[in-house]
Amino acid sequence: MINQPQIPIEPEKGWDMNFVSGQANPIGLKFDLQWDGKIGRGEFTPSELHQGWVGIVHGGIIECLLDEAMAWTAWYEGVNAVTAATQVRFRRPAKIDEPLVITSSIIRKRRNLLEAEAKMSLKDGTLIAEGTSSLLIVSLVQEEETKW
Numbered sequence: 423m424i425n426q427p428q429i430p431i432e433p434e435k436g437w438d439m440n441f442v443s444g445q446a447n448p449i450g451l452k453f454d455l456q457w458d459g460k461i462g463r464g465e466f467t468p469s470e471l472h473q474g475w476v477g478i479v480h481g482g483i484i485e486c487l488l489d490e491a492m493a494w495t496a497w498y499e500g501v502n503a504v505t506a507a508t509q510v511r512f513r514r515p516a517k518i519d520e521p522l523v524i525t526s527s528i529i530r531k532r533r534n535l536l537e538a539e540a541k542m543s544l545k546d547g548t549l550i551a552e553g554t555s556s557l558l559i560v561s562l563v564q565e566e567e568t569k570w
Contacts, residue, residue: 455526485510487522487524488541491524503536503559536557537557539554
């Protein structure tokens, strides 16, 4: 058996420096996911700082946004969770300066796992990428916790 270090997860600390959604992170994406009670929705417009090939958004940035949307969806559902496994399918390249819409929802709840899905599309609905994740539940969100 591999002896892995125990890393404490303190969900109430450090949100503002999260790479994808932290509003205080100077190199972060500053993504914000809004919640309507069932579906999370956010928008992101990538710049040339987010490119892989010239003019095309790096796939890792796309995956980060989908992963973050699914994790926030778990939080909105009342649990702090970390990604245990994720799968992303890219449908078409996303271009720099092209506004993107990211949506997410929970598709299944288990005792200690949530399964979530997220989609990224253009404003006209053209699908860019879609993903699913299994999220390991770490703890319940405390009533007094706020997103920031």
